[in-house]
Amino acid sequence: MTSLPLVGFLALSGALLAVGVFGILTRRNFILLLIAIEIAMNATILNFVYFGAFSPSPAVTLMGQSIAVVLIGFAATEVAVGLAIVLALNRVRRSINVAEANELRL
Amino acid sequence: MDVFSGLFGVAYLIPLLMVASFVVVGLAGKRLPRLEWGGWVAVGFAGAAMVLGVLIGAGEMLHPGTWTNVQYTWFHLPGNGTGPTPNGVRLVVGTLVDPISALLLVVVTVVGFLVLLYSIGYMHHDRGLPRYYAELSLFLAAMTGVVLANNLLEFFVFWELVGVCSYFLIGFYYEKPSAASAAKEAFLVTRVGDVMFLLGIFLYFSAFATQGPAGTGGWAASGFVFAHGSTPFLAGASANSTTLTVAGIMILGGAAGKSAQFPLHVWLPDAMEGPTTVSALIHAATMVAAGVYLLAVTSVFIGFTSFDDLLIVAIGGFTAFYAATMAVVHPDIKRVIAYSTISQLGYMVLAVGAGFAMVGLFHLFTHAFFKALLFLAAGSVIHAVGTQDLFKMGGLRKPMRLTATAFAIGGLALAGIPPFAGFWSKDDILSAVYSQLGAHPAYWPFFLLAFAGVFLTAYYIFRAWFLAFSGDHPRDPTLPHAHEGPWVMQVPLVVLSAFAVGAGLFVFWPSFQGLLFHGLGAAGIPPTYGVTDLTLSAASVALAGAGILLAWRLWGNGRVFVLAESSPAQPIRRLLLNRYYFKAGYDWVGARGLYTVARAADFFDRYVIDGTVHGFERAFAYTSDRMRRIQSGVVSDYAAYVIAGLVAVFLLLLVVAPYLVARLGGT
Numbered sequence: 001m002t003s004l005p006l007v008g009f010l011a012l013s014g015a016l017l018a019v020g021v022f023g024i025l026t027r028r029n030f031i032l033l034l035i036a037i038e039i040a041m042n043a044t045i046l047n048f049v050y051f052g053a054f055s056p057s058p059a060v061t062l063m064g065q066s067i068a069v070v071l072i073g074f075a076a077t078e079v080a081v082g083l084a085i086v087l088a089l090n091r092v093r094r095s096i097n098v099a100e101a102n103e104l105r106l
Numbered sequence: 107m108d109v110f111s112g113l114f115g116v117a118y119l120i121p122l123l124m125v126a127s128f129v130v131v132g133l134a135g136k137r138l139p140r141l142e143w144g145g146w147v148a149v150g151f152a153g154a155a156m157v158l159g160v161l162i163g164a165g166e167m168l169h170p171g172t173w174t175n176v177q178y179t180w181f182h183l184p185g186n187g188t189g190p191t192p193n194g195v196r197l198v199v200g201t202l203v204d205p206i207s208a209l210l211l212v213v214v215t216v217v218g219f220l221v222l223l224y225s226i227g228y229m230h231h232d233r234g235l236p237r238y239y240a241e242l243s244l245f246l247a248a249m250t251g252v253v254l255a256n257n258l259l260e261f262f263v264f265w266e267l268v269g270v271c272s273y274f275l276i277g278f279y280y281e282k283p284s285a286a287s288a289a290k291e292a293f294l295v296t297r298v299g300d301v302m303f304l305l306g307i308f309l310y311f312s313a314f315a316t317q318g319p320a321g322t323g324g325w326a327a328s329g330f331v332f333a334h335g336s337t338p339f340l341a342g343a344s345a346n347s348t349t350l351t352v353a354g355i356m357i358l359g360g361a362a363g364k365s366a367q368f369p370l371h372v373w374l375p376d377a378m379e380g381p382t383t384v385s386a387l388i389h390a391a392t393m394v395a396a397g398v399y400l401l402a403v404t405s406v407f408i409g410f411t412s413f414d415d416l417l418i419v420a421i422g423g424f425t426a427f428y429a430a431t432m433a434v435v436h437p438d439i440k441r442v443i444a445y446s447t448i449s450q451l452g453y454m455v456l457a458v459g460a461g462f463a464m465v466g467l468f469h470l471f472t473h474a475f476f477k478a479l480l481f482l483a484a485g486s487v488i489h490a491v492g493t494q495d496l497f498k499m500g501g502l503r504k505p506m507r508l509t510a511t512a513f514a515i516g517g518l519a520l521a522g523i524p525p526f527a528g529f530w531s532k533d534d535i536l537s538a539v540y541s542q543l544g545a546h547p548a549y550w551p552f553f554l555l556a557f558a559g560v561f562l563t564a565y566y567i568f569r570a571w572f573l574a575f576s577g578d579h580p581r582d583p584t585l586p587h588a589h590e591g592p593w594v595m596q597v598p599l600v601v602l603s604a605f606a607v608g609a610g611l612f613v614f615w616p617s618f619q620g621l622l623f624h625g626l627g628a629a630g631i632p633p634t635y636g637v638t639d640l641t642l643s644a645a646s647v648a649l650a651g652a653g654i655l656l657a658w659r660l661w662g663n664g665r666v667f668v669l670a671e672s673s674p675a676q677p678i679r680r681l682l683l684n685r686y687y688f689k690a691g692y693d694w695v696g697a698r699g700l701y702t703v704a705r706a707a708d709f710f711d712r713y714v715i716d717g718t719v720h721g722f723e724r725a726f727a728y729t730s731d732r733m734r735r736i737q738s739g740v741v742s743d744y745a746a747y748v749i750a751g752l753v754a755v756f757l758l759l760l761v762v763a764p765y766l767v768a769r770l771g772g773t
Contacts, residue, residue, distance in 0.1 A: 024745045033741070102739030 009050045016043035030089065030096040034082045038075060045071045110165025114174035114203040117162055117254050120155045120215065124247035127151030128240050135236025145226045148239040152219040152246060159215030159250070163621075166208035170620035174203040175256055202256035205621045206406065209467060210253040210399060213474045214392050216605075218246045220598035221387040224482055227595035228383050228489055238278060242387070245271035249392050252399070258307050261400070265303070265364070268393045269296050275388060276380040288376035295373040295692075299363015303400070306356030310408060313349045347411055354414030357404050358421070365397025365451045368425040372689045374448055375432075378440040382488055385440060386481030390447045391474035398454040398470055402463035410459075416548055418459025419539070423552025426452030428686075430562035434569070435682045438494045439484045442570045446520060447477055449559055453535050456556055460549065462538040464622045468613065469531035475605035476519035476527055480567075482598055483513035487574055489595070490588040496573040498582035500664055503575040505588040510575040512599040517571050519606040521564035521650045529647070530610030532560070536646060537639040560646045564653025569661050577664020 016039055023036025045068045052064020090096050127148050135144030166172060177200025203211075222242060229235055248271055251264035270293075277289030361367070366374035377389045388394070401418065404410070410418065426449050433445035450473050457466035486509040487502060488494055503510040519526035522533065539553050580588075590596060612618040660667035669679055684690065736747070 021749055025742060025749065028742065098741045101741070 006050060006054050009046070013043040013046045013050070016040070016046070028097050028099050030082075030086045030098050030101075033098060034079055034086070037082075038079060041071070041075050041078075045075070108165075108168075110161060111169055111172065111174070113158065113162050113165055114172065115176050117158075117174075117201045117203050117207075117211070118176065120158050120211070121247045121250045121254065123151050123155045123158070124243050124250065127243035128247060131236055131243060132240035135240060138236075141233075141235040142226060142230060144236045145222070145229075145239050148243050149219070149222045149226065151243065152215070152222045155246065155250070156215040156219040159211040162203060163208045163212035166203065166205055167617035167621055170617070171205065172203070174201075176201050177256055197259060198257060199260050200256040201254040203254070206399075206402065206464075206467060207253050209471055209621050210395075211250065213395075213471055214246065214249050214253060217391045217474050217478045217602075218242075218249075218387060220601055221383050221391075221478065221482070224386075224485070224595050224598040225381075225383045227592040228485055229381060234278065238275075238381070241271055241274045241278075242384070245275065245388060245393070249396070252396055258310070261403075262300075262304060262307060265360075265396060265400075266300065268388075268396060269293065269300065269364070272296075272377070272388050272393055275384040276377045278380050278384065282379070285379040288373075288379040292373040292377050295370050296363040299360045299370055299397075302356040302363070303360025306353045306360060309349055309353035309356060313353065351411045351413050354404070354410045355417065357400065358414065358418055361397035361401045361455070362421060363397070364400070365394050365455065366448045367397070367421050367452060367455055368428055369688070371425065371429060371448050372685070372692055375441045375444045375685070376689075378438070378444050382440060382481055382485035385444070386478045386485065389444065390477040390481050394447060394451060395454070395470045395474065398451060398458060398466055401455060401458040402467050405458055405461070405463045415459050415461065416546070419456055419546075419549050419552050420459075422452045422455030422457070422459055423539075423549075423556045424452070425449065426456060427555035427559040427562070428452075430559045430566065432682050432685055433566040434562055435679055437496050439487065439496050439499075439570055439574060440481070440494050442496070442566055443477070443480050443484060446480075446563065446567060449563065450477065450520070453532060453556060453559070456552065457535040457538055460539045460542045460546075462535070465531070465534045465538045468622060469528075469535055471612075472519070472527035472531040472606075472609045475602055475609050476516045479512055479599065479602035479606050480516035480520065482595075482602065483509050483516060486591050486595060486599065487513075487588075489591055491580070491585045493582070493585065495582075496570060497666070498580060498585060499574040500577040500581045501575070501579040502588050506575075506590055508590055508596055508599060510571075512603045513571055513575065515603045515606050517567040519610075520567050521654060522560060522646060523564075523650055523654075524643075524647065525607070525611060527606050527608065527610035529643075530613050533639070533643045533646060534613070536560075537642050540639075540642055557646065557649070561649040561653045564650035565657050568654045568657035572657055572661035572663075572665075576662055581664075581666070 020036050020038075020040025020043060023039060024033060027033045027036055048064045048068045048071065050064075052061040052068075055061055055064070086096055089101055093100065095101075127150075130151075131144045131148050135141070135147075138144055177198045180197045180199050182197075222239070225238070225242070229238055232238065245268060248264045248267035252261060252268060255261040255264055273289050273293040276292050277286050279285040280289075359370075363370045374389060374394065378385055380389070429445045429448035429452060433442045433449065436442050436445065450469070454466040454469050454473070457463070457469065486506065487499065490506060490509075491499060491502070493499070515526065519528040522529045524530075536553070536557060539549060539556070543549055543553060613622070669675060681687070736743075
C-alpha cells in the first residue's frame with residue numbers, strides 16, 4: 001500500500017474532477033448534471049482519504065476518513081434536494097433541461 | 107406749509123395710481139361691455155395722477171428749493187465696524203420730491219394723460235385695446251417711479267421697467283415681423299446701456315463706500331440715496347478719479363442706450379413700429395428723456411470728471427448733428443420725427459455735459475410738449491390717410507386744418523423760431539455751451555456741429571410739413587379722403603399746441619425760474635441774455651429761417667425735389683438713407699460675430715458639457731447592458747463562471763504570485 005506514490009492517487013482524483021467539471025459544463029440534462037457534480041465531489045472526498053492514509057499520524061488518518069464519511073452524507077443530502085427540484089421541475093415544465101429553466105423559479 | 111407741501115410726502119401715490127390702473131384695465135379690460143371703457147378707466151387714473159403731478163409741480167414752485175424725501179428701509183445688512191462698509195449696507199426705497207423731479211413729474215403726467223386721451227380716438231379700432239392701456243399704465247407707473255426714485259438702485263429698477271414696457275409697446279403689433287424684430291432690437295441695444303449703467307452704480311458704490319461725500323453719513327450707510335444740497339459729491343470726495351471716470355463713462359453708456367445717443371442710437375427709428383401714440387409718449391417725450399435725466403441727476407448729485415464731461419459733450423453734439431442728417435432724406439413721416447428726437451436729445455446731452463444740467467432739462471421740458479405734439483399730429487395724418495409715406499401724401503392742409511396748424515406749430519417750436527417753446531430752450535443750450543468754450547476749447551467742434559444741426563432741423567421738419575400738407579391733392583390718388591379725428595384726438599393737439607407755443611416763455615416766470623435755479627446751484631442758472639447771447643440767437647434764428655426757406659424752395663406748394671441720378675450728392679443720399687450703414691453693421695456683428703460665438707457656445711454646451719454627461723450615461727448603460735447578459739439564469743453558465751473564477755484564482759496563486767515574488771523579492 002505505502003509503496004504506491006501519492007501522486008498517482010492525486011492524478012486519479014484530478015481525472016475524476018476533470019470528468020465532473022466537464023459534465024457540469026456540458027450536460028443540459030438535470031440528472032446528468034447531478035451525476036457530474038457527484039463525480040467532482042467524490043474526487044474531493046477521495047483526497048481526504050489519501051492524505052489521511054499517507055499521514056504518519058493515526059489520528060490524522062482517522063480524521064481524514066471521518067470527514068470523508070461526513071462528506072458522503074453531504075453529497076447524499078445534496079442529491080436528495082437536487083432530485084426533489086428535478087421532480088418539481090419535471091412536473092411543472094414537463095422537461096428537465098436546465099437551459100430551459102433559466103428564470104430562477106418554477 | 108400749506109396743502110401743496112403736504113402732497114410732497116404722498117408723491118408715491120402717483121405711481122401707485124398707475125399701477126392700480128394697470129391692474130384694473132389689465133384684468134377687467136376684456137370683460138367690460140365695450141373695449142373703450144377700459145381706455146376711459148386708464149384715462150381717469152392718468153387724470154388723477156396728472157392732477158397730483160401738477161399740484162406737486164405747483165407746490166415746488168411756491169416753495170422753491172424744497173426737498174421732501176420719504177423713505178423706507180428695504181433691508182439692512184449690518185456691518186461689523188471694519189472693512190470697506192463699517193456701517194453695513196442699507197438699501198432703501200423712497201420718493202424724493204425736489205425741483206428736478208417736480209419738473210419731470212409735470213411733463214410725464216401731463217403728456218401721459220393727453221396721449222392716453224388721444225389714444226381713445228387713435229386706437230379705437232384695435233382689438234388689443236385693454237392690453238394697450240394696461241401696458242401704457244404700467245409704463246406711466248414706472249416712469250413716474252424713475253422720476254421720483256431717491257436712490258440709484260431704485261432708479262435702475264424703474265428704469266428697467268420702462269424698458270420692458272417700451273419693449274411690449276414697440277412690439278404691440280407683434281404679429282408683424284418687423285414690429286417684433288424692432289422690439290427685440292430696442293430691448294437688446296438698450297440692454298448694452300443698462301449693463302453699463304449697473305456697472306456704473308457698482309463703481310460709484312465702491313468709490314464712495316468707505317468715505318461718503320461730506321455731510322451724507324456715507325453712501326454705505328445711506329444706500330446710494332441722493333443727498334440734499336447743491337454740491338456734487340465729487341467736489342467733496344477724494345475718491346480715486348480713475349474709478350469715477352470709468353463710472354461716469356458707464357453711466358453715460360446707460361444714458362446713451364436709453365436716450366438713443368450715438369453709437370446706441372439705432373433702435374429708436376425702428377421703435378416707430380409701435381403705435382404712433384406710443385412713439386409720442388415713450389419714444390419722444392418721456393422714456394427716451396430718462397437718459398438725459400439720469401445724466402442730469404448724476405451730474406447734480408455726484409458730478410462727472412472733466413474727461414467724462416468732454417465725452418458727454420462730444421456724444422451729445424455729434425449726435426445732434428448726425429441724427430439730423432438722416433432725418434433730411436427719410437420718406438417716412440414718423441421716422442423723420444424719430445431722428446429729430448435723437449438729435450434733440452443730443453442737444454440735451456450736450457447741455458448736461460457742458461455743466462448746465464437744468465438747461466438740458468428745460469429743453470427736455472419744452473421738447474416733450476412739442477415733440478409729443480408733432481407725433482400726435484403725425485398720428486392724426488396716419489389715422490386719416492393710412493400711410494406713413496410722405497411722398498404719397500400732399501394737400502392735407504385743407505381737410506385737416508387743425509392738424510396742419512398743430513404740426514406747423516410743433517415744427518416752428520422744433521426749428522427754434524421765437525417765440526415758440528423750442529427757441530428758448532435750444533438757445534439756452536447753445537449759449538450755455540458757448541459760454542464754456544473759453545474754458546474748454548475742445549468743445550468747439552461739437553458746438554459747431556450742434557449749431558449746424560439747427561439748420562438741418564428747420565429744413566427736415568418743414569420738408570415733412572410741405573410734403574404732407576402743402577399742394578392741392580395727395581400725390582397718391584388712392585389715398586382715402588382725409589378727415590380730422592374725433593374730439594378726443596383734437597383736444598390733446600390743441601392743449602399741446604398751447605404748450606408748444608408757451609412752454610418756453612415759462613422761463614420768464616419767476617416761480618418756474620425758481621425750479622431751474624434750485625435744481626442745482628450754478629448748473630441751473632440759465633444764461634443771461636447779454637449781447638453775445640443775442641447775437642448767437644440771431645444767428646441761430648437766421649439759420650433756422652434759412653432751413654425753412656430752403657425747404658419751401660424745394661418742397662413748397664406741392665413741389666417735389668428730385669435729386670438727379672447723376673448728381674454727385676447721390677452717394678451721400680444713399681449713405682443717409684442707409685443710416686450710415688450702422689444698422690447693417692450691427693446686424694452684421696449680430697448675425698456673424700455674435701451668432702458665431704453663440705453657435706460655438708451652443709456647440710460647447712451640447713457636445714462638451716452635455717456630451718460628457720451623456721457619455722457617462724451611455725457608458726454605464728452599455729456596461730450594464732453587457733453585464734446583464736451574464737445573468738442568463740442558466741445553471742451551467744453560473745457553473746462555468748465559478749470554474750473560470752477558480753481557474754483564475756489558481757493561476758494567480760500558482761503562476762502570477764510566484765513570478766511577482768521572484769521579480770520583486772521578499773517572501
